[in-house]
Amino acid sequence: xxxxxxxxxxxxxxxxxxxxxxxxxxxxxxxxxxxxxxxxxxxxxxxxxxxxxxxxxxxxxxxxxxxxxxxxxxxxxxxxxxxxxxxxxxxxxxxxxxxxxxxxxxxxxxxxxxxxxxxxxxxxxxxxxxxxxxxxxxxxxxxxxxxxxxxxxxxxxxxxxxxxxxxxxxxxxxxxxxxxxxxxxxxxxxxxxxxxxxxxxxxxxxxxxxxxxxxxxxxxxxxxxxxxxxxxxxxxxxxxxxxxxxxxxxxxxxxxxxxxxxxxxxxxxxxxxxxxxxxxxxxxxxxxxxxx
Amino acid sequence: xxxxxxxxxxxxxxxxxxxxxxxxxxxxxxxxxxxxxxxxxxxxxxxxxxxxxxxxxxxxxxxxxxxxxxxxxxxxxxxxxxxxxxxxxxxxxxxxxxxxxxxxxxxxxxxxxxxxxxxxxxxxxxxxxxxxxxxxxxxxxxxxxxxxxxxxxxxxxxxxx
Numbered sequence: 270x271x272x273x274x275x276x277x278x279x280x281x282x283x284x285x286x287x288x289x290x291x292x293x294x295x296x297x298x299x300x301x302x303x304x305x306x307x308x309x310x311x312x313x314x315x316x317x318x319x320x321x322x323x324x325x326x327x328x329x330x331x332x333x334x335x336x337x338x339x340x341x342x343x344x345x346x347x348x349x350x351x352x353x354x355x356x357x358x359x360x361x362x363x364x365x366x367x368x369x370x371x372x373x374x375x376x377x378x379x380x381x382x383x384x385x386x387x388x389x390x391x392x393x394x395x396x397x398x399x400x401x402x403x404x405x406x407x408x409x410x411x412x413x414x415x416x417x418x419x420x421x422x423x424x425x426x427x428x429x430x431x432x433x434x435x436x437x438x439x440x441x442x443x444x445x446x447x448x449x450x451x452x453x454x455x456x457x458x459x460x461x462x463x464x465x466x467x468x469x470x471x472x473x474x475x476x477x478x479x480x481x482x483x484x485x486x487x488x489x490x491x492x493x494x495x496x497x498x499x500x501x502x503x504x505x506x507x508x509x510x511x512x513x514x515x516x517x518x519x520x521x522x523x524x525x526x527x528x529x530x531x532x533x534x535x536x537x538x539x540x541x542x543x544x545x546x547x548x549x550x551x552x553x554x555x556x557x558x559x560x561x
Numbered sequence: 562x563x564x565x566x567x568x569x570x571x572x573x574x575x576x577x578x579x580x581x582x583x584x585x586x587x588x589x590x591x592x593x594x595x596x597x598x599x600x601x602x603x604x605x606x607x608x609x610x611x612x613x614x615x616x617x618x619x620x621x622x623x624x625x626x627x628x629x630x631x632x633x634x635x636x637x638x639x640x641x642x643x644x645x646x647x648x649x650x651x652x653x654x655x656x657x658x659x660x661x662x663x664x665x666x667x668x669x670x671x672x673x674x675x676x677x678x679x680x681x682x683x684x685x686x687x688x689x690x691x692x693x694x695x696x697x698x699x700x701x702x703x704x705x706x707x708x709x710x711x712x713x714x715x716x717x718x719x720x721x722x
Binding site: 270271272273274275276277279303304307308310311320322324348371372373374375377378459460 | 566582583584585586589605606607608610613616619620621622625626627629630632673691692694695696
C-alpha cells in the first residue's frame with residue numbers, strides 16, 4: 270500500500286519548518302516518528318499534500334530535567350523514554366507506560382510528542398501527560414504557544430494545536446517530595462491498544478494524600494482526566510482501602526467505554542475501577558520509597 | 562505526481578543511490594531499487610515485523626518509514642549479516658536450533674535479534690521474548706527462535722573470549 274502523492278520537505282531548522290507549514294496552508298502534515306501518520310496515509314485515511322519531516326532538525330531530541338521540569342523534545346522516541354535512567358528513577362508512570370506503547374520496533378521510531386499531536390484517546394501518552402499536568406510547547410508563525418495537556422484533545426484525533434503550529438516540546442513538572450505515580454494497562458496482546466489503562470499521580474505527606482490526579486486511556490471519545498475521582502482522595506490516607514475503592518468507583522463512573530473486540534462496556538468500566546485502585550496502591554508504595 | 566528525489570544511503574557498508582518518489586516506502590526501495598529482496602513484506606500494516614531492518618543500528622519496520630527518510634543514514638538488512646568467514650552467530654543459531662519453520666519472518670526476526678545482542682549480549686528468556694514481541698511468527702515457532710538467540714549469545718561470547 271502506498272500513500273497518495275505528496276511533496277516532501279526536510280527542513281533543518283524549526284523556522285524553516287514553521288514557514289513550510291504556513292506555506293502548506295492546511296494541506297501539510299508534520300511527521301516525527303510517522304508511526305501513526307504513515308499507516309493512516311497508506312490506508313488513505315489521511316492524504317496530506319505535503320509532509321514536513323522534523324527528523325533533520327537538530328536539538329529536538331532533548332530529554333532532560335532542568336529547572337524543575339522534565340523536557341521531552343519532539344524527536345524523543347518511546348524507546349528513549351523506556352531506556353532512560355532519569356525517567357525510570359524519577360517518573361515511574363512514564364517508565365511504566367513506555368514498556369507498553371505499541372511494540373519494541375515501533376517504539377524505536379514513534380515519538381511522545383507525535384502521539385500527543387495525533388490526538389487519539391487510545392494513546393497512552395495523552396493520559397500520562399494529563400495525569401502529570403504537562404505543558405505542551407508549540408511554535409507557529411506568531412511565535413511560541415503553550416497548551417495545557419488537560420484540555421489539549423478537543424475531539425477524536427483533533428487537538429488545540431493549530432494547523433500552523435508544531436508541537437516542539439512537552440514539559441512536565443519534576444516530582445515533588447512524597448510523589449508517586451504509576452500506569453497500568455490491560456492489552457490483549459503486544460501492539461494492541463488498551464482495553465483500558467489508568468495513570469495516577471499522588472503526593473503524600475506521611476500517609477495522607479495531599480494531591481492526586483488520575484487519567485484514563487481508551488475508555489471514551491477523549492482521554493479522560495478523572496478529576497472527581499482524584500479530588501475524592503485528597504485528605505485521605507493511602508492505606509484507607511475504602512477511599513481507594515471510592516476513587517475507583519468514581520473513575521469507572523466517568524468513563525464512557527464502548528463495547529468492541531476488546532470487550533463489553535461493563536467489563537472495561539470495571540477494568541477502570543480495578544486498575545485505578547491497583548495503580549493508586551503502586552503509586553503509594555513508590556511515594557513511600559518502597560519498591561513496587 | 563510529485564517529482565522523484567535522490568536518496569543516498571549506506572546499506573550493509575556499501576553506498577547506494579536511488580531515485581524514488583517521496584511516497585516510496587523504505588521496504589520498496591530496498592527490494593525494488595536496491596534489489597535486496599531478503600527483506601520481506603509481511604502485513605504491510607505496521608504489525609508483523611517481517612520487514613525489520615536496522616536504521617542507524619535500531620530495528621525498525623521498513624514498511625512504515627519513507628525511503629527518503631533513509632537519506633544520509635546507515636541501513637543494515639539481512640544480506641549484511643553474513644561475514645567473509647561465514648554465517649553470523651545469529652544466522653548460525655537459527656540454522657542450528659531450527660529457529661524457523663516457513664522462514665517468512667526470519668529475516669526480520671534475525672535483524673531484531675542482532676540488535677538485541679549488540680545491546681544485551683546475554684539476554685534472559687524474558688528479555689528475548691520482550692525484544693521479539695514486535696516480530697510475529699505465524700508458524701508460532703517461538704520456542705526454537707528463543708533457543709536460537711541463546712545459541713547466538715553463547716557463540717558470540719565464545720568468539721569474544
